[in-house]
Amino acid sequence: MAMSKTPDILCIGAVLWDIIGRHDHEMERGHDRPGRITRVPGGVAMNIAMALQAYGMTPALLTAIGRDAEGDELLRACAGMGMVTDHIHRPDDLPTDRYMAIEGRNGLIAAIADAHSLEQAGDAILAPMTSALSGWTGLVALDGNLTVDLLTQIAADAAFAKADLRLAPASPGKAERLRPFLAHPTATLYVNLEEAGLLLDTTFTDSATAATALLAQGLHRALVTNGAEAASLAMGNKLLTFTPPKVQVKRITGAGDTFMAAHISAEAKGATPEAALQNAMTATATYISGDSY
Incomplete structure (x- = not known):
């Protein structure tokens, strides 16, 4: 199938429905509070794609979406937002994935990511890389919702050897899945402080130390929030740091994806x-304050 548009970037990973419950005040485990529940397109790859589209870029999605309603x-x-959807894998026997989260003013209380269909689809989502997108x-x-086996395959795949790879772990629990990319020649890793520690099996107290440690493992570039x-951003012999503006936190889900995009x-x-x-930090502050899309 010919593409309807020429993409500026490929977004590979989770595209699903986000079901988010938000309460305006602080919450703790066991609380039952009034609030708002929304269902919107989400998933790490989708969140990044939506943010990129808002910045005027045209993303193409490589993911698995079920053939259900x-x-x-x-x-x-996805198509209505202007994304290239021509290459999405649509398995007949797998449902569309979902993510569910509860948030309060004090941040994320709990979340469950059901990305089993994406995991089961495996390398079927990459088929376009050897056909319509060959030579990209x-x-x-790329997000860490993919399986360890598939991420390891991608890290060694000649089809991605010359691509400008940007990696997001999806969650702290999946950060270790990205270890195969620590030695990749073009990989840029976007992680928070906890995720950086999990990747290197240690604990960091600041982003500069974490970014430098990731680079010492052979990573091409590291951005740590x-x-x-x-x-902090570490690359080559350069280390940059920037402190974000102070804002009231109204939402958390998607903040890391906004930073990356x-x-x-x-x-x-x-x-x-x-x-x-600086642009990434300012955009993220605007996002978590609830003042953007």
Whole structure:
């Protein structure tokens, strides 16, 4: 099938329905509080794609979406936002994935990611890389919702050897899945402080130390965030840090994806490393304050 548009970036990973319950005040385990429950397109790859699309880029999605009613609705939503959906794998025997989270003013209380269909689809989602997208050397945003086996395969795959790989772990519990990319020649890793520690089996107290340690393992580039504290970028002999503006937190889900997309977009437009990092931190602060899409 010919693509309806030429993509600027491939977003590979979870595209699903986000079901998010939010309460305006602080919450703890066991609380039962009034709030709002929304169902919106989500998943790490999708969140990144939506943010990139808002910045004027055209993402193509490589994922698995079931051939059920929820999948049909999700596919229409993706196409309606201007994303390239021509290469999405649609298995007949797997349901569309979901993510469910509870958030309070004090952040994420609990979440469950049901990305089993994406995991079971395996390398079927990568089929376009040997056909319509063969020879791709541009940007690729890849998330850790894929299985360890598939991520290991991608890290060694010649089809991705010259691509500009941007990696997101999806959650702290999946950070270790990205270890095969620590020695990849073009990989840029976007992680928070906890995820950096899990990757290297240690504990860090600041983003600069974590980013430097990741680079020492052979990583091409590392961007490490630390909530409201300074974020850092390490590459080559350069280390940059930037402290985000202080804002009231109204939402958490998707914040890391927003950071990654804002940074990618800024670099795609020619921003300096310093400006790209600052742009990403400012965009994320705006997002978690509830003042953006």
